[in-house]
Amino acid sequence: MKRIVILGAGTAGTMMANHLNHELKRADWEIDIIDEREEHYYQPGYLFLPFDIYEPEDIVKTIDEFIPKGVRLVKGKIDRVQPDNNHVLMADGRVMNYDILIIATGAKIAPEETPGMLGEEWHKTVFDFYTFEGALNLRNKLRTWEGGKLVVHITEMPIKCPVAPLEFAFLADSYFQNKNMRDKVEITFVTPLSGAFTKPKATEALDHLLQDKHIKIESDFAIESVDQENKKIIDYGGREISYDLLVTVPTNKGDEVIERSGLGDDLNFIPTNKGSLQSLANKNIFVIGDASNIPASKAGSVAHFEAEILTENIKRYIHDEPLKEEFDGHANCFIETGHGKALLIDFNYSHEPVEGTFPFPGVGPLRLLKESRMNHMGKLAFRWIYWNMLLKGTHIPFVSATMQEAGKEF
Amino acid sequence: MEKMIAGKTIAVNEEGYLTDFSQWDKAVAEEIAKENNVELTPRHWEVISYLQGEHKNQVALSIRKIGKSNVVDIKEFYALFPNGPLKISTKIAGIPKPASCL
Incomplete structure (x- = not known):
């Protein structure tokens, strides 16, 4: 009996558990998935929670209900991976050995990377909306906020769902209009990029939308620190932007377990082959979703497309066939x-x-x-x-894993 | 696209980044720097040569990585190439604009 271990039961890990449960001969393979959390959050819902569009119960379920019966869910904190002897060490001392390891530990915010961000005012006048707590606290703040300068801010790239901060600015415009107080709120979108988005044609369309909605854009802003006392953010060039309410997307990093295992780059993302999803350092380690360093967006749709291709590659790896370098960053x-x-x-x-x-x-x-x-x-x-x-790994009809070129105006 | 820079015809993209590094030389760099209101000092050249080295080794450039390079800290990087140092310095260095952003 051989064993596949999946680290992380979020979007990508859960999808892989379901795919592999279908595809592998269960007499030959045991599949384990490890996570310390109880809840599975629908992360795209964090965008809607602050504006009272979704309720907390719309976006949280338990991890267990999405793990198929044939897969063993191991609850516990992972201490580190030891790739040289194919071991996963658990914080409680358990040792799990693997033949194939799939890392799906994701990315999370690291507000401690920016001096002054995590001060007294964290979740009072300075908020994130990339965590459940952040989004919920922000909802409560917005319900009673009387207006002023709202600054929506991206610290540095890459971040999960690179369009989410823009969507937040658009939804804020809509929200304050509905509350008949748009004239009391000045919305500014602050980004380290040179425009609204990373890709030129979309940036053109989105810059235009920002203008239409009277959202000011401050580009090329690389934040050095947050001055909570004087309510302003300061960049390395000395530029200052004041706020009454700061909604920031802090630096995103891979999980600390990656750092402890010595598997990541300076942001704890794992160097990975962008076509096959095999880790560059270890042939029997594969990486899916936000945990890798591949130059694709960190988004659930990307993990979904990756999962179809990674499943195929795991089967090829097991049968000693060459891997397909087929993932196109879709x-x-x-x-x-x-x-x-x-x-x-x-x-x-x-x-x-x-x-x-x-x-x-x-x-x-x-x-x-x-x-x-x-x-x-x-x-x-x-x-x-x-x-x-x-999450169940069901193919979504008519949507292929690699991007379709027909019907597009290149 | 082609552009006359320092008396030579140079291949560039829509944003003015060189598409063929073999056409780069110090005179080209001086002229692109001037267009961006940067006067090149020995310190600038050190940073430019570091960036070219990283590019040659296929290291993806980012502000964070440059801050940890021991060549220049972020504060000085901004002082040398004000308002968007990464995009200005790479243009002067004749290498592609970093696609660190997705």
Whole structure:
């Protein structure tokens, strides 16, 4: 009996548990998945929680209910991986050996990386919305906030879901309009990038939307520190931006277990082959989702596409066949733009998001890079798809793992 | 695209980054620096040569990585190449704009 161990039962790890449970001969393979948490959070919901669009119960379920019966869920804290002897050491002293290791430990915020961010005012006037607590505390703050300068801020790239901060700014515009207080709120979007997004054509469309919604953009801002006392953020060039309410996306890092295991780069992301998802250092270690350093977006859709390709590669690895270097960086993201509308973008390593139709070339029904109500309905429907299809590893009809070029206006 | 820089025809992309590093020389760097209001000092050249070395070794450049390089700290990097030091310094160095951002 051989053993596959999956580290992390988040989006990517759970999908892999379900895929492998279907695909591997269970007489030959035991599959274990390790996580210390009890809850599985629907992370895209963190965007909606602050604006009272979702309730906490919409976005949290237990980890157990998504792990198939044939897979053993091991609860506990991981101390480190010892790749030289194929061991995972648990904090309580247990040792688990593996033949194949799949790392899906994700990424999380590290506000301690920016001096002054984690001060007295953390979750009082300075908030993140990348954690459940942050999003919930921010909701409570917004319910009674009387207005002023709202600064939505990205610390440094890469971050999970690179469009989420923009969506937050758009939804804030919508939210304050609905509360009849838009004139009391000045919204500024502060980014280390040179524009609204990382890809030129989408940036053009999004810069335009920011203008329409009277959201000011401050670009090329590399934060050095937060001055909570005087309520301002300061960059390395000495530029200062004042706020009354700061909503920041702190530095994102891979899990500390990666650092303890000596497997990561300076942000604890694991050097990984971007086509095959095999780790560069160890042939029997594979990396999926936000934990890797591949140049794709850190997003659930990316993990979903990766999972289909990684499952194939695990089977090839087991049968001593060459791995497919097939992953193309495919990402597919809805971008909420407020007032019940959304954009949709579909892109990969080599093609930036462009206009077109999705998923049926020339038909749609979803339009790429254009605001529509249909796209917004798609985003809301996605929560159901996530809980009921995505985590279970069910293929989503008509949406292929690699990006489709037809129906796009390159 | 092509552009006349320092009396030579140089291949550049839409944003003005060199697409063929073999066409780069110090005169080209001086002129791109001038366009970006940067006057090159010996310190600038040290940073430029570090960036070119990293690029040659296929290291993805980021502000964070440069801050930990022991060549220059982030504060000085900003002082040398004000307003977006990474994109300005790489343009002067004749290497691609870092795609560290996704």
